[in-house]
Amino acid sequence: MSGLRRIAVVGAGLAAVSACDALRAQGYDGELVLYSAERGLPYDRPPLSKDVLLGKARHDDVQLRPEQWYEEQHVGLSEGTRVVAIRPQEGGLELIDGSVVGADRIVLATGGTPRALPVPGGDDPAVHLLRTWEDAERLRERLLPGARVAVVGAGLIGAETAAVARALGCRVTLIDPVPVPLTAVVGDDIAGALHLRHSAEGIDVVTAGVERVERRPGGLGVLLHLNGYGGSLSADTVVVGIGIRPATELAEAAGLAVDNGIVVDAGQRTSHPNVFAVGDVARREGHRVRHEHWEAAQQGGEAAAHGILGRPVPEPGAPWFWSDRHGSRLESVGTMADAERTVLRGSPDSGAFTVFGLRGDRVVAAASINRARDIKAARRVVDRRVVVDPLHLADESTDLRALLRR
Structure with missing residues (x-):
């Protein structure tokens, strides 16, 4: 439907699979191949430091999609296949065995390597x-x-x-x-x-x-x-656990713009019009940081599908992430560094409370421990740029959802 015959996705994490999923959902019917350097079906990484280490999750439990999904969606999965170079000018990829395969569009989802x-x-x-x-x-x-x-x-x-x-x-x-x-x-x-x-x-x-x-x-x-x-x-x-380095080697060798990650636009397009980048390896132009979180990877994959097919890209909203430790859940939305002041909702001594970051009369960030409902409301408040009264944020009797109706 787009005139594209073959799209190659390099990498097999959440961003890569999300890009494939979104391309099919939007009607792309050409060849779609995902190249994974690892063996086995693509899997989710957040459980590795939690349920996998605890022995509560097996490999089957953390697969991003079941095996039949790849068959049903006609996504070719090339396991244990390392891409050693991309050749966007020629429209192809070079594999570790020296072979070259064609691709009208290339999606780099190479992630990062731990420091x-x-x-x-x-x-x-x-x-x-x-x-x-x-x-x-x-x-x-x-x-x-x-x-x-x-x-x-x-x-x-x-x-x-x-x-x-x-x-x-x-x-x-x-x-x-x-x-x-x-x-x-x-x-x-x-x-x-x-x-x-x-x-x-x-x-x-x-x-x-x-x-x-x-x-x-x-x-x-x-x-x-x-x-x-x-x-x-x-x-x-x-x-x-001291962070990751974005795996930009393929992009650098191909002459793409790289600056703390592969630089992309809103549709995840790199400095070469036929190459896109998603996930931990990508940094959106005009943004200071890369967002190395689950939802950012998912949204980046979806944005790339829109960009590849030449469609308007949905606004992703404020960044959100979570972390589990000692039986408690941390959630955060927005960028707390952008806040001029903070408002506390609940008591830290209780083990469940929320902190809102404000800039002027608007919430730009929020973080909580064991307050999922607060963060759910805060995400909408941040994204809609709602004007708020700090007293309402601090008052636990105030239904935060009501702030959206003011």
Whole structure:
């Protein structure tokens, strides 16, 4: 229907599958092939640091789509196939076996690679990263009751992994040079409550950087430093959760514009008109950051389908994400760094409260712990740019949905 005969999607995460799904839903009837460097059906990554590590989820439980979906939607899945180059000028891809396949449009969904610990000993076999199913399987074998686990990085992945390791009976130390991580993302109150919870659950929290990792009799030594002071701790396993690097190698080699990710427009089109980029690897032009979250990946895939087919792209709304740890759920919408002031709804001592970020008389962000209904309403308030009275936000007797009708 579009005149496009073949679309190739490089990558197999949520953004890639969402792009395929949206293309078919919008009537694209040409050939559609998804190239995955991994074996097996594409799977969801957020459960890796939660239910997969806990042993509650098998590979079948985290598949993004069942096997029959690929057949029904006529999506070719090329498993274990690494793309080594894209050739947009020639309309093709080069595969690791040297073969070249044609493509009228290319969607790069290459995601990111976890940042390794950049210190001596950071490549020790007992130092683990967590990005793939295989990573989770290897790490799960190490999270035994009584095992000494040092987690470096107290962001979302690090904090979730530390919570799981503690739930499995490990002796956990969580290391980060920032005294209260995530403050810029969710605000002081939420970040503080989240970080204090680690200690309450029996995790040793250390504010420091890592200088090196060394082999010692019976395990590893993790040497720490902060402001000239040093120390060390012993561990059986080290888990590194210090973020990802966008996998831009294919884009750079093809001469695409890259700046903290592959630069794209609202329809996910790159600097080459026949190449699109989605998911963690993409950064929308005019935005400061890449949004490395589940919903952003899903929406990016859908936007790419609109862009490829030349249709208006829906406005995605404010960014939203969640994180589970210690039996509690964090949710956040909008960008708290854009707020001029905050309003608290509920008490941090209760374990369930919300913080709203305001700029002028409008809510630009909100974050909560165990207050899903607050965030559901806040998303609509942020997206509709509703003028609010801060007193109504703070008053727990106020139905937040009523603010949308004012």
